[in-house]
Amino acid sequence: MSVPPLLKIENLGHSYGKYLVIRDISMEVTAGELTALIGPNGAGKTTFYNAVSGRFRPTQGRVFFNGRDITGLPAHRIVPLGLVRSFQITNVFPDLSVIENVLVPLVLHHGKGFSFLKSLSREKALYW
Ligand SMILES: Nc1ncnc2c1ncn2[C@@H]1O[C@H](COP(=O)(O)OP(=O)(O)O)[C@@H](O)[C@H]1O
Ligand SMILES: [Mg+2]
Structure with missing residues (x-):
């Protein structure tokens, strides 16, 4: 088959x-x-x-x-x-930590908008 x-x-x-x-x-x-x-x-x-x-x-x-x-x-x-593209040239937010950079799309997914600019550490729902 x-x-x-x-x-x-x-x-x-x-x-x-x-x-x-x-x-x-x-x-x-x-x-x-x-x-x-x-x-x-x-x-x-x-x-x-x-x-x-x-x-x-x-x-x-x-x-x-x-x-x-x-x-x-x-x-x-x-x-x-489930279909996602990646980019040839990537950028990071230099003022955020590695884990915070990884969390940025999750922040948006959780409807937090751009509140990550304040502090990601306060967004407990993002951490596992
Ligand atoms: N927005 C655009 N408007 C007009 N021409 C474009 C645009 N984007 C790419 N091109 C042209 O289309 C062709 C293919 O480009 P591209 O898809 O970027 O190729 P590759 O990723 O294989 O290098 C190139 O000649 C490029 O100049
Ligand atoms: Mg290209």
């Missing part, structure tokens, strides 16, 4: 205005599989990731995650489904 793909991409493409950057990309990734996308600078890797992860809606094709069509959903709707 074949395992259904966790991520399925059908004929994905994207244009910035008239400038077609990627086209007709189809691929499947099953759970636990490690897949690499390689290409020279300007090949369209970031455009691909942005289109898949909801930074913008691709101008062509469809993206399915866990069988659900997520094409064009914004990132904040895709992330809770």
Whole structure:
């Protein structure tokens, strides 16, 4: 019995205005599989990731995650489904500790807004 793909991409493409950057990309990734996308600078890797992860809606094709069509959903709707992108260049908050940096997304998840700027140590619900 074949395992259904966790991520399925059908004929994905994207244009910035008239400038077609990627086209007709189809691929499947099953759970636990490690897949690499390689290409020279300007090949369209970031455009691909942005289109898949909801930074913008691709101008062509469809993206399915866990069988659900997520094409064009914004990132904040895709992330809770379990699909998250990471960034090539990352930054930390230099005035926060390591654990506080790790907790920043949890703060937002707990609806605390930007109160972390005051003190994360007072947010007991974040600690386990
Ligand atoms: N927002 C944008 N508007 C117009 N062109 C863009 C934009 N973002 C990227 N590009 C162009 O699309 C092409 C692919 O870029 P990108 O996806 O960043 O490639 P890679 O990540 O593989 O280096 C490049 O020619 C780049 O200049
Ligand atoms: Mg890139």
